Amino acid sequence: MLHTFVALVEDKPGVLTRVASLFRRLNINIVSLTVGHSERVGVSRMTIVCDASPTAGHRIAASLYKLENVLEVDDVGQLSHVARELALIKVAATPKTRSMVFELVEVFRARIVDLAPESMMIEITGVESKIEGLIQVLNENGDRILEISRTGRMVMRRGQHTSRVLEAMRVPGIELPEDKIVDDGAAPSDVLMAEETGL
Amino acid sequence: MGTAKKNPSQSTSHAGNTTASGRVGNATRLTGSEMIWATLEGEGVDVVFGYPGGAILPAYDALRKFPIRHVLVRHEQGAAHMADGYARASGRVGVCVATSGPGATNLVTGIATAMLDSVPIVCITGQVSSKVLGTDAFQEVDITGITLPVTKHNYVVTRAEDVARTIREAFLVAKSGRPGPVLVDITKDAQQATAEFDFAAAAPKPHRPHPMLKTESASILAAAELIRNAKKPVILAGHGVLQSRAGAELRTLAERMRIPVASTLLGLGGFPASHPLSLGMMGMHGEAWVNHAIQQSDLLIACGMRFDDRVTGTLATYAPDAKKIHIEVDPAEINKNVKVDVALIGDLKEALEALLPHLAPRDTKGESAWVKEIEASKGECAVRDIRNLPDSGHLYAAHVMHDLWKATEGKAIVVTDVGQHQMWEAQYYKHDEPRTLITSGGLGTMGFALPAAIGAKIACPDKEVWVVAGDGGFQMTAAELATAAQEELDLNIAIVNNGYLGMVRQWQEFFYEKNYQSTPLLSPDFVKLAEAHGIRGKAVKTRAEVLPAVAEAQKHKGPFVINFLVEREDSVYPMIPAGSALHEMIRRPNNPLVETAHDK
Ligand SMILES: Cc1ncc(C[n+]2csc(CCOP(=O)(O)OP(=O)(O)O)c2C)c(N)n1
Ligand SMILES: [Mg+2]
Numbered sequence: 001m002l003h004t005f006v007a008l009v010e011d012k013p014g015v016l017t018r019v020a021s022l023f024r025r026l027n028i029n030i031v032s033l034t035v036g037h038s039e040r041v042g043v044s045r046m047t048i049v050c051d052a053s054p055t056a057g058h059r060i061a062a063s064l065y066k067l068e069n070v071l072e073v074d075d076v077g078q079l080s081h082v083a084r085e086l087a088l089i090k091v092a093a094t095p096k097t098r099s100m101v102f103e104l105v106e107v108f109r110a111r112i113v114d115l116a117p118e119s120m121m122i123e124i125t126g127v128e129s130k131i132e133g134l135i136q137v138l139n140e141n142g143d144r145i146l147e148i149s150r151t152g153r154m155v156m157r158r159g160q161h162t163s164r165v166l167e168a169m170r171v172p173g174i175e176l177p178e179d180k181i182v183d184d185g186a187a188p189s190d191v192l193m194a195e196e197t198g199l
Numbered sequence: 200m201g202t203a204k205k206n207p208s209q210s211t212s213h214a215g216n217t218t219a220s221g222r223v224g225n226a227t228r229l230t231g232s233e234m235i236w237a238t239l240e241g242e243g244v245d246v247v248f249g250y251p252g253g254a255i256l257p258a259y260d261a262l263r264k265f266p267i268r269h270v271l272v273r274h275e276q277g278a279a280h281m282a283d284g285y286a287r288a289s290g291r292v293g294v295c296v297a298t299s300g301p302g303a304t305n306l307v308t309g310i311a312t313a314m315l316d317s318v319p320i321v322c323i324t325g326q327v328s329s330k331v332l333g334t335d336a337f338q339e340v341d342i343t344g345i346t347l348p349v350t351k352h353n354y355v356v357t358r359a360e361d362v363a364r365t366i367r368e369a370f371l372v373a374k375s376g377r378p379g380p381v382l383v384d385i386t387k388d389a390q391q392a393t394a395e396f397d398f399a400a401a402a403p404k405p406h407r408p409h410p411m412l413k414t415e416s417a418s419i420l421a422a423a424e425l426i427r428n429a430k431k432p433v434i435l436a437g438h439g440v441l442q443s444r445a446g447a448e449l450r451t452l453a454e455r456m457r458i459p460v461a462s463t464l465l466g467l468g469g470f471p472a473s474h475p476l477s478l479g480m481m482g483m484h485g486e487a488w489v490n491h492a493i494q495q496s497d498l499l500i501a502c503g504m505r506f507d508d509r510v511t512g513t514l515a516t517y518a519p520d521a522k523k524i525h526i527e528v529d530p531a532e533i534n535k536n537v538k539v540d541v542a543l544i545g546d547l548k549e550a551l552e553a554l555l556p557h558l559a560p561r562d563t564k565g566e567s568a569w570v571k572e573i574e575a576s577k578g579e580c581a582v583r584d585i586r587n588l589p590d591s592g593h594l595y596a597a598h599v600m601h602d603l604w605k606a607t608e609g610k611a612i613v614v615t616d617v618g619q620h621q622m623w624e625a626q627y628y629k630h631d632e633p634r635t636l637i638t639s640g641g642l643g644t645m646g647f648a649l650p651a652a653i654g655a656k657i658a659c660p661d662k663e664v665w666v667v668a669g670d671g672g673f674q675m676t677a678a679e680l681a682t683a684a685q686e687e688l689d690l691n692i693a694i695v696n697n698g699y700l701g702m703v704r705q706w707q708e709f710f711y712e713k714n715y716q717s718t719p720l721l722s723p724d725f726v727k728l729a730e731a732h733g734i735r736g737k738a739v740k741t742r743a744e745v746l747p748a749v750a751e752a753q754k755h756k757g758p759f760v761i762n763f764l765v766e767r768e769d770s771v772y773p774m775i776p777a778g779s780a781l782h783e784m785i786r787r788p789n790n791p792l793v794e795t796a797h798d799k
Contacts, residue, residue, distance in 0.1 A: 014343070021347055021348060058530075058534065059531055059534070061411065062530035062531035065530070066351075066377075068352040068372060072410075
């Protein structure tokens with residue numbers, strides 16, 4: 001089963017190794033790991049997705065907390081959250097076959113961020129299933145995928161909750177139904193992103 | 200790492216703290232090297248175990264200015280074990296020091312030993328200059344990388360101004376929560392540079408307790424309820440009883456509710472062995488009645504133990520009818536091996552203090568049926584016990600342990616190595632006091648006993664300290680005999696010499712058709728080896744010689760080695776084969792006498 005953890009960690013050399021080493025020692029495969037700055041100075045935020053037994057969540061969180069550089073751990077579990085992943089996909093396309101790709105990109109609310117004589121680069125943001133959907137369709141269409149770069153999942157809980165509050169709230173009965181959790185993953189700031197790409 | 204705060208006002212306000220070296224109470228400019236010792240001194244350290252070398256030489260050069268005793272070891276593994284033995288005997292943080300590269304890597308086994316048994320030690324290693332870090336400079340090794348999985352935490356210090364703060368934090372980390380080893384790697388240039396030193400200002404932030412600790416009243420009440428209603432409860436006492444100093448509370452719980460107490464190997468001494476409610480050691484080499492009691496119980500109260508595979512046997516059949524209460528300081532241990540019904544996650548002593556007011560004394564008109572039932576099951580085992588058989592002229596390790604216990608009135612600190620002798624000691628030496636058995640449980644490190652005993656003797660100079668080692672393990676760190684001689688330690692050393700890597704031979708006998716591959720062992724004449732170090736020694740071949748030899752060692756001031764030439768192919772019983780259920784044990788044979796090499 002996939003588990004998703006958000007960990008706030010000190011932004012110091014070696015912290016990533018300590019976190020990664022913990023999963024290695026527990027013999028748990030990390031499916032994806034994203035790291036970047038958080039809202040706090042000197043604190044990085046990690047989203048860790050791993051494949052482990054359904055009961056492993058407690059032990060993983062407890063073990064993460066044992067690392068001196070880990071400040072906060074949130075086992076996102078099934079609670080209401082937004083999950084996103086960004087992918088860059090380069091496909092082989094000539095001027096003749098481009099329009100097909102443009103159409104697909106439109107349907108998936110993705111965008112083209114680079115155009116070269118023999119290739120195009122697609123940027124897509126959303127939940128994993130949406131990204132995988134686009135990749136599948138591109139494959140089925142016979143569009144040759146040249147390169148894929150994916151960030152892995154990033155998550156944030158909905159509403160104004162620190163993980164402490166959520167910890168206290170983590171009781172059966174308040175969990176939202178499954179369908180409310182999964183989100184279509186539409187990029188909220190199309191305009192901004194279009195400007196950035198210059199297209 | 201932030202810069203240590205320069206705070207001139209501290210220098211006057213803490214002037215009263217000035218220690219022997221005059222450095223702790225004042226903000227002064229010191230070299231990084233001086234700061235290492237000044238900080239250790241401030242943390243109350245008066246002895247370190249170490250070995251010098253190029254990258255730690257600046258620190259060694261500064262040592263003469265400080266009132267800290269340095270024990271020169273013969274191998275850095277010994278330094279780590281000595282710090283470990285010091286910590287286990289005293290309850291304080293042990294400190295060892297080594298140079299970069301090979302010095303640091305030699306510590307690793309000792310660090311891992313402390314990690315697996317949750318022992319607070321601080322290891323200080325020299326490192327090449329920060330300017331050449333990462334260039335494979337002479338004697339450069341990535342020791343923080345190497346020790347990452349076997350330390351609670353580790354640090355690299357590249358600036359003098361970070362030395363005090365880092366070492367102080369290391370002490371805090373080592374002893375807080377579930378204790379463990381911490382390594383501080385200090386580059387040579389950080390040792391040589393100068394900076395402002397202010398011990399008080401370098402105090403670390405208070406340690407944040409693990410956020411998943413949980414001893415809320417609902418769980419306390421649930422635990423109390425289970426205890427009140429249990430008909431066949433057993434307390435499982437682990438190392439946490441010693442580390443949390445919860446012996447008195449544990450005893451109150453046991454006596455008030457008339458609950459028998461089984462101990463893990465590391466828990467021995469946490470509850471007096473001579474107490475009527477003491478069952479003794481559980482697990483792989485626990486007595487049959489102990490493991491049967493656990494298997495038949497309806498409630499296990501696990502106190503500061505972690506359901507290690509050596510005490511549970513196969514998990515699928517472990518105590519099938521028992522509810523489980525787990526009182527444990529490390530949240531990551533909850534439901535790891537055994538699923539529990541109630542978890543009190545926090546300091547054991549505090550949890551027991553919170554629990555006890557909810558438990559009214561059990562009505563004790565005579566002992567409970569449960570305690571009587573267990574008592575009855577002991578009798579049958581006793582018949583097979585080697586101590587109850589007539590002296591056949593053979594010397595058994597069990598005899599040696601039993602007599603040693605008698606001769607020392609059970610009051611010595613016994614430091615054991617790893618193997619059969621370790622189990623015989625645990626079975627036949629009855630420990631009534633905490634911290635009187637020091638042994639490598641989790642890692643099972645051969646070579647542990649002699650150096651750890653040196654550490655224990657230095658921590659407790661007024662205590663009688665005995666090493667109990669096998670002929671195999673003793674040779675792994677026998678070089679530390681020279682350390683004991685140089686330090687003129689009044690240390691008694693019992694070698695249980697069976698001519699084999701005995702525990703492995705036993706497995707070969709039981710599970711590998713007696714294919715004694717690579718287990719017969721040629722040893723030096725240990726008495727002569729002792730004499731070569733200027734140490735007195737004696738060989739013992741018969742039961743009758745045991746007590747006089749022990750008495751001679753006790754009387755002698757200085758190290759004393761006794762080479763006990765015991766039965767060669769004796770085995771430790773009972774034994775639960777790895778992967779079997781706790782009650783499926785290999786029992787003591789009716790006639791344990793075996794043909795021996797001495798007979799031929
Ligand atoms: C460093 C190390 N290497 C190997 C082992 C595996 N091992 C466990 S017990 C044992 C035999 C110990 O022999 P000895 O010291 O003579 O003690 P005995 O069992 O004979 O009492 C061995 C090799 C170990 N525990 N530690
Ligand atoms: Mg042996």
